[in-house]
Amino acid sequence: MGTTARKKSAKKELILATAAAMFREKGFAASSMRDLAEKIGIEAASLYNHIQSKAQILEEIIDGVSEKCQAHLDHLEKSNSSSLEKIESLIRFHTGMMMNLFEAYSVMVGQWMHLEGDKLLDFVANRREYVKKMEAIVEAGIQKGELKSLTPYVVVLNILSAVRGLEFWQRSAKTHTAKEMEDNIVIHLIGGIKK
Amino acid sequence: MGTTARKKSAKKELILATAAAMFREKGFAASSMRDLAEKIGIEAASLYNHIQSKAQILEEIIDGVSEKCQAHLDHLEKSNSSSLEKIESLIRFHTGMMMNLFEAYSVMVGQWMHLEGDKLLDFVANRREYVKKMEAIVEAGIQKGELKSLTPYVVVLNILSAVRGLEFWQRSAKTHTAKEMEDNIVIHLIGGIKK
DNA sequence: CCTACCGATCGGTAGG
DNA sequence: CCTACCGATCGGTAGG
Numbered sequence: 001m002g003t004t005a006r007k008k009s010a011k012k013e014l015i016l017a018t019a020a021a022m023f024r025e026k027g028f029a030a031s032s033m034r035d036l037a038e039k040i041g042i043e044a045a046s047l048y049n050h051i052q053s054k055a056q057i058l059e060e061i062i063d064g065v066s067e068k069c070q071a072h073l074d075h076l077e078k079s080n081s082s083s084l085e086k087i088e089s090l091i092r093f094h095t096g097m098m099m100n101l102f103e104a105y106s107v108m109v110g111q112w113m114h115l116e117g118d119k120l121l122d123f124v125a126n127r128r129e130y131v132k133k134m135e136a137i138v139e140a141g142i143q144k145g146e147l148k149s150l151t152p153y154v155v156v157l158n159i160l161s162a163v164r165g166l167e168f169w170q171r172s173a174k175t176h177t178a179k180e181m182e183d184n185i186v187i188h189l190i191g192g193i194k195k
Numbered sequence: 196m197g198t199t200a201r202k203k204s205a206k207k208e209l210i211l212a213t214a215a216a217m218f219r220e221k222g223f224a225a226s227s228m229r230d231l232a233e234k235i236g237i238e239a240a241s242l243y244n245h246i247q248s249k250a251q252i253l254e255e256i257i258d259g260v261s262e263k264c265q266a267h268l269d270h271l272e273k274s275n276s277s278s279l280e281k282i283e284s285l286i287r288f289h290t291g292m293m294m295n296l297f298e299a300y301s302v303m304v305g306q307w308m309h310l311e312g313d314k315l316l317d318f319v320a321n322r323r324e325y326v327k328k329m330e331a332i333v334e335a336g337i338q339k340g341e342l343k344s345l346t347p348y349v350v351v352l353n354i355l356s357a358v359r360g361l362e363f364w365q366r367s368a369k370t371h372t373a374k375e376m377e378d379n380i381v382i383h384l385i386g387g388i389k390k
Numbered sequence: 391c392c393t394a395c396c397g398a399t400c401g402g403t404a405g406g
Numbered sequence: 407c408c409t410a411c412c413g414a415t416c417g418g419t420a421g422g
Contacts (some may be wrong), residue, residue, distance in 0.1 A: 023335075030224035030309070033401060045403080046407045052248030071373060110305075114225070148386070153371060156380035157360040158353075165356030173397065184349035191343070240419080249417065263407060313400045 011118075013177045014040060020103035024167075027115040028058055028107075032082045045074055058111065065101060065108045066126065069094075073133055082143025087159070088190055090134065094163040095182040106167050109160075131156055138193070147193045155195050207245045209235060211259075214252045217297035219362075223253055223302075253306065254314050260296060260303045261321065264289075268328055274335040278336025282354070283385055284327065289358040292379040301362050304355075324352055333388070342388045353383055 002164055004092050022031045033054055037044040051057055072093050097105045112123050133152070138152035162185050169181060213234050217226045228249055246252055267288050268291040271281055292300045307318050326348070333347035357380050364376060 012207060024307075027224055029222055032399080034399085035252060043408060049401070049407070051372055051419080082219070091322040094335060099340070107394085113220075113222070148382070150383055151371060151375060151379045153364075155383060156378060158357045158380065158383050161356040161360030162353045164359070165352040168352060168356075178344060184346045187343070188345055188350060188353050188387040190387070192385070193242065227415080238392060239417085240393080243418070244391070245418085 009050065015047060015050055016057060016061055017103070020061050020107050023058065023061070023111050024103050024106040028111045050076050055116055055119075056105070058114060061104050062108045062112060062115065062123065065097065065104045066123070068097065068101075069130065070126070073130060077133065077137075079161055083137055084145060084190065084194065086137050087141070087193070088186055090137075091159055091184060092162070092190060094160065095166065095185060097161075098163050098166045099178050099182075102171075104162060109164050110167070131160075134159075141193075148156075149194050150193060162188045162189060196250060210242060210245055211252060212298070215256050215302050217258070218253065218306050219301040221308045225365070235306050235364075240276060250311055250314075253302070253309055256299050257303045257307060257310065260299045261290065261318070263292065263296075264325065268325060272328065272332075278332060278341045279385065279389065281332050282336070282388070283381055285332075286354055286358070286381050286384060287377060289355065290361065290380060293358050293361045294373050294377075297362075302310055304359050304364065305362070326355075329354075336388075341390060343390050350388055357384060 015036070019031070019036055019159045022036055022039070033047055037047050051060075058067070068073075073090075076089055079086070081089065112127075113120070115123055134156040135152040138147065138150075138155050142145035142149055142152070166181060169176070210231070214226070214231055215229060217234065228242055229239045232242050238386075246255075262385055268285075271284055274281070308315070308323075330347040333342065333345075333350045336342035337344055337347070341342040344372070361376060364371070366373070
């Protein structure tokens, strides 16, 4: 990251991370700037030395995750893997994001509707485009005879929804490891489309 | 039932239905009693002649859906269908709920965390029990050799998550019918566990 | 079902 | 990063 304008102070990162945890748990609207400040150990007014508004916190959390997803898909589209390999890569990438960026990823998929104005419109447009690109990968696999003839839109929705379902999984319970969860999602969802 | 009681009941149903639509769209915390009253065409204070509190509205919406799910599963457990038939029934029941009780079902799966006190504890306990019962059905299918040896918990999560993913589906777009969505979910998710 | 109103809390600002 | 504070809005009540 170095000296670019995108560099963020440690305090701002702390605010974003703490806010992500709070937004995920209680929802954006039910999270107050006073509660956020208290968790960090400062007064509410002091938050505004690091961020401009509550809305901006949400935007930055979501943009950070969204850009990583876009980058992965762009890279995947250029590869010459098989359709099945690409779909497995998508499943493993998204489960990995859910595991490693749990709070931020959950906020993206569950709190995006609290974005405002152009930020909301952009997110919805980007998400639709992302889904369309995933559909195209599924469609190509069907055309090549690698996959069953299913509605690509449903396959894409099932994959993204299954990943989202991991939010419900209790990591602390330790009854199932992250690897077991991920592998079983792959087997179930790849198994259901493989010809 | 007298005329007054019938009117009051109809009005309460209108409040619950209007609130469900609003809670689903904006989230529970971001929905105000004033906005709710305005959509119905009365003053905010008048709502309290029909309901006791904002929290109670959420409770009644969720309880209504939750009880229907419990009833279906209880009935299914007593049937002597095969494991695969039971799982398909679960998928089709939940997709049907999502299609026909769209607002209320979405509020249950997306707004339950705004329940308070015992209502929250009860919901979480009931949901865990529901998942355990679904897992038992999957487990029985594995034991009988009907299904692949997958982690039942993941299969259950994938099924319930796929149904939840239908919230994202734009019914108005008409590019895919309800039946196409449901059938494709069944083929994908049953296909992935069938031995 | 309304008017009038309550105390609490919200996001955010001014000024140091 | 703080104290002090703003106007707006919240869920809900009293009384008719």
